[in-house]
Amino acid sequence: MYVEVLKAGLATSIQDKGRPGLGRFGIPESGAMDRYAAKLANLLVGNREDSAVMEITLMGPNLYFDCTALAAVAGIDAEVLLNRMAIPVNKPFLVPKSSVLEIKKITEGKYLYLAVKDGFQLPRVMNSRSMYAGITSKSMLEKKDRIHVTSVSGNLQNSFSSIRFNKERYSTSCLSVFPGPEFSRLPENIKQQLFHQTFTLSNDSNRMAYLFEECIQNNLQPILTGPVLPGTVQLTPSGKIVVLMRDGQVTGGYPRVLQLHADCLDILAQKRPGEKIGFYPR
Amino acid sequence: MNYQNPHFQAYGEQAVLIVWEEKINGDLLNFILSARDQIEMAYRETLVEVINTYHSLLIKYSPSIKNITKEIPFLQNLIGGLEAPQKAQAARYHLPVCYDEKFGLDLTHISVTNNLKISEIQQLHTAADYIIYFIGFLPGFLYLGGLNKKLFCNRKEMPRKKVKKGAVGIGGKQTGIYPVDAPGGWQLIGNCPVPVFNVQNDPPVIFKPGDHIRFYPVSLEEYRHILAEAEKGVFSLQKEDYVR
Numbered sequence: 001m002y003v004e005v006l007k008a009g010l011a012t013s014i015q016d017k018g019r020p021g022l023g024r025f026g027i028p029e030s031g032a033m034d035r036y037a038a039k040l041a042n043l044l045v046g047n048r049e050d051s052a053v054m055e056i057t058l059m060g061p062n063l064y065f066d067c068t069a070l071a072a073v074a075g076i077d078a079e080v081l082l083n084r085m086a087i088p089v090n091k092p093f094l095v096p097k098s099s100v101l102e103i104k105k106i107t108e109g110k111y112l113y114l115a116v117k118d119g120f121q122l123p124r125v126m127n128s129r130s131m132y133a134g135i136t137s138k139s140m141l142e143k144k145d146r147i148h149v150t151s152v153s154g155n156l157q158n159s160f161s162s163i164r165f166n167k168e169r170y171s172t173s174c175l176s177v178f179p180g181p182e183f184s185r186l187p188e189n190i191k192q193q194l195f196h197q198t199f200t201l202s203n204d205s206n207r208m209a210y211l212f213e214e215c216i217q218n219n220l221q222p223i224l225t226g227p228v229l230p231g232t233v234q235l236t237p238s239g240k241i242v243v244l245m246r247d248g249q250v251t252g253g254y255p256r257v258l259q260l261h262a263d264c265l266d267i268l269a270q271k272r273p274g275e276k277i278g279f280y281p282r
Numbered sequence: 283m284n285y286q287n288p289h290f291q292a293y294g295e296q297a298v299l300i301v302w303e304e305k306i307n308g309d310l311l312n313f314i315l316s317a318r319d320q321i322e323m324a325y326r327e328t329l330v331e332v333i334n335t336y337h338s339l340l341i342k343y344s345p346s347i348k349n350i351t352k353e354i355p356f357l358q359n360l361i362g363g364l365e366a367p368q369k370a371q372a373a374r375y376h377l378p379v380c381y382d383e384k385f386g387l388d389l390t391h392i393s394v395t396n397n398l399k400i401s402e403i404q405q406l407h408t409a410a411d412y413i414i415y416f417i418g419f420l421p422g423f424l425y426l427g428g429l430n431k432k433l434f435c436n437r438k439e440m441p442r443k444k445v446k447k448g449a450v451g452i453g454g455k456q457t458g459i460y461p462v463d464a465p466g467g468w469q470l471i472g473n474c475p476v477p478v479f480n481v482q483n484d485p486p487v488i489f490k491p492g493d494h495i496r497f498y499p500v501s502l503e504e505y506r507h508i509l510a511e512a513e514k515g516v517f518s519l520q521k522e523d524y525v526r
Binding site for chain 2: 020021022023024025026027125126133134135178180181223224225226227229231249250251259260261262
């Protein structure tokens with residue numbers, strides 16, 4: 001019993017809670033970019049919070065379901081068709097055998113999560129089903145890929161549809177931050193710029209890092225390579241602001257000026273290129 | 283070298299960073315690794331992991347620990363009690379490298395910029411005993427200390443879009459092995475046929491911080507032979523145990 005990719009979409013992969021304890025081997029944490037949305041998708045179909053989901057970016061895949069399935073798509077908003085009929089986001093729905101699910105476009109936000117009952121059963125590698133080049137055979141799903149799923153018979157479980165996706169948490173453009181390890185080295189004027197300027201998300205942003213268009217001129221020395229975490233905000237000698245995301249490298253040589261609050265990493269993940277954010281000290 | 287009074291700080295909500303003097307030094311590394319061992323023993327299950335770099339330790343706590351700033355006095359006490367690095371088991375590995383121009387794409391470049399004969403590059407690279415400081419940047423990428431100053435060479439202006447898995451290179455003051463095909467700006471001097479990272483194994487990297495590595499030259503034919511054996515899982519790396 002499987003789901004087959006008819007059309008891959010812009011960047012579609014299977015993700016779960018990733019590999020949080022393998023940084024000492026140089027392995028990034030990976031896992032869903034928006035943990036809240038991935039969790040909601042799972043809860044809507046009665047899964048454990050950390051079951052593997054399909055992470056969908058901006059323009060989604062077309063999927064063929066070989067069997068009946070209980071599914072849900074969770075995110076801010078998207079255009080989704082099941083056998084050509086519109087399906088609302090953030091509500092569980094039954095997929096009849098031999099259906100085609102089209103995730104056309106994400107209309108608000110950047111990521112959407114498709115959950116099926118009992119999760120997408122991609123083989124685990126190092127205890128996780130999260131796709132990452134060099135660990136799993138591929139980093140993204142491609143046309144003709146088939147992912148094993150469990151068939152479900154019977155009716156839709158109404159009890160899960162009362163779970164509400166809180167869209168309001170994403171409307172903020174203020175990301176709360178802690179000082180990073182090198183924050184104290186910053187001259188006062190740079191601290192002011194960090195907290196008063198707005199930053200525009202660049203098109204170059206991806207699962208490894210989010211970049212911004214504005215620069216902050218500085219004379220900071222590079223640091224001796226040190227550990228970094230998802231949510232670490234680096235300031236490069238050329239003035240670029242880099243926010244490390246889930247697939248980011250585990251060590252880095254640029255000053256770590258800020259650290260995003262965990263919830264704000266989800267919020268930032270959902271911002272689209274061109275959107276503006278600001279950093280707000282906690 | 284001052285091992286005492288490193289700087290402790292919260293790093294986000296779920297981690298603590300301990301920072302020593304910003305130096306690359308084998309004795310400091312041994313002290314940091316002892317501190318890491320003490321921390322792991324003291325906490326057991328409430329840690330996600332402890333990661334070291336040249337002069338830092340990152341302690342990642344499990345979500346069961348709600349207030350990490352409360353852990354700092356405990357850590358200060360634990361490390362304050364350590365006077366010197368504890369002795370530990372380590373290994374020295376000998377890794378084959380083929381320095382043939384087929385792999386040593388930048389041997390000529392280094393020979394020109396550093397005023398060395400190509401044969402001298404290989405000699406200097408294989409004469410050193412390298413310390414593994416930590417693993418980072420890419421899965422299985424070893425940060426090695428001990429590169430001979432005569433081999434220091436700036437990274438390429440334009441990185442290559444693809445560097446072959448196993449490529450041995452020099453980047454600034456560092457030398458290392460690309461564990462997978464990846465884009466890269468290092469100056470390439472050879473290729474190591476033994477994979478340093480293997481997802482199928484537990485742990486996926488056999489080398490540990492504090493271990494030593496030496497490179498030895500092999501011919502193209504030997505390289506191919508070792509590559510085939512390594513692929514079948516039947517190549518044994520030469521190794522000596524010692525106490526660091």
